[in-house]
Amino acid sequence: MLNHSKILLIGLCAVFLAACSGNATIPDTTDWELANFQYINQDNEQVSLENLKGEVTVANMVFTNCTTVCPPMTANMARLQRMANEEKLDVKFLSFSVDPEVDTPQVLKEFGNNFEADYTSWDFLTGYTQKEIEEFGMENFKTIVAKPKNGGEVVHGTSFYLIDQEGTILKSYDGLDVPYEEILEHAGILLEQK
Numbered sequence: 540m541l542n543h544s545k546i547l548l549i550g551l552c553a554v555f556l557a558a559c560s561g562n563a564t565i566p567d568t569t570d571w572e573l574a575n576f577q578y579i580n581q582d583n584e585q586v587s588l589e590n591l592k593g594e595v596t597v598a599n600m601v602f603t604n605c606t607t608v609c610p611p612m613t614a615n616m617a618r619l620q621r622m623a624n625e626e627k628l629d630v631k632f633l634s635f636s637v638d639p640e641v642d643t644p645q646v647l648k649e650f651g652n653n654f655e656a657d658y659t660s661w662d663f664l665t666g667y668t669q670k671e672i673e674e675f676g677m678e679n680f681k682t683i684v685a686k687p688k689n690g691g692e693v694v695h696g697t698s699f700y701l702i703d704q705e706g707t708i709l710k711s712y713d714g715l716d717v718p719y720e721e722i723l724e725h726a727g728i729l730l731e732q733k
Contacts, residue, residue, distance in 0.1 A: 565701075565725045571708040573679050578635075579666035581648035586633075586662050588706050595729045596631040596702040597722065599714050600676060600684065600695045602638035603650040608697050612714045616699070617654040619719055620661055623726065630726050632661035633702075637672055637684045637695045639665045680708065703729050 577587040599616060601609040616632060623630040634651075636642035642650075647663035656663070667675070669686050676684035682696030698711040701722065710725060712718055 563728045565728055568709045573706045573708055578664040580662040580664055581644050581651055583644045591706055593704050594631045595726050596633055598633040598700045600635045600637050602636050602693050603642050603646050613654045615717045622719055628726055634663045636665045637693045639667050701725055
């Protein structure tokens with residue numbers, strides 16, 4: 540006959556095995572479909588939704604002349620990229636410029652260099668009009684992008700977005716007070732499901 544200790548041990552093993560079986564899920568997902576796009580990166584190369592298919596991606600929106608939230612957000616993204624590399628997680632990173640008329644590929648490359656971006660897995664995108672990125676931000680990421688007509692800094696969201704291998708935006712996170720471990724844990728769940 541089983542005693543209570545053995546029953547407890549068997550129960551704990553069952554819970555542990557269930558947790559390790561790849562059945563972990565990401566809570567409170569958004570499930571927003573990312574629309575097809577084809578833009579250019581810091582090396583003047585085409586990057587499209589097709590390039591993201593099969594990859595786990597973390598995306599955000601920044602611009603190079605930003606004096607407030609973009610430098611810390613980009614530093615945070617660089618830290619997240621280093622952490623992903625250290626944990627051997629194959630995660631891609633994507634930063635959409637919200638000021639595309641100023642942010643040419645060369646300007647974006649200089650900006651990325653300031654944060655020691657690893658371009659093997661991080662693209663800074665431009666190559667669209669201001670109107671296009673404003674519509675793209677609202678339609679896909681449900682965030683405002685607005686460049687004031689009388690000058691001043693572009694208004695935009697400060698979230699990081701987790702995109703799955705199908706091109707679905709699954710979750711958003713604070714891009715300033717970043718939950719690094721949570722993002723990497725969720726990316727790892729997606730990678731296990733590959």
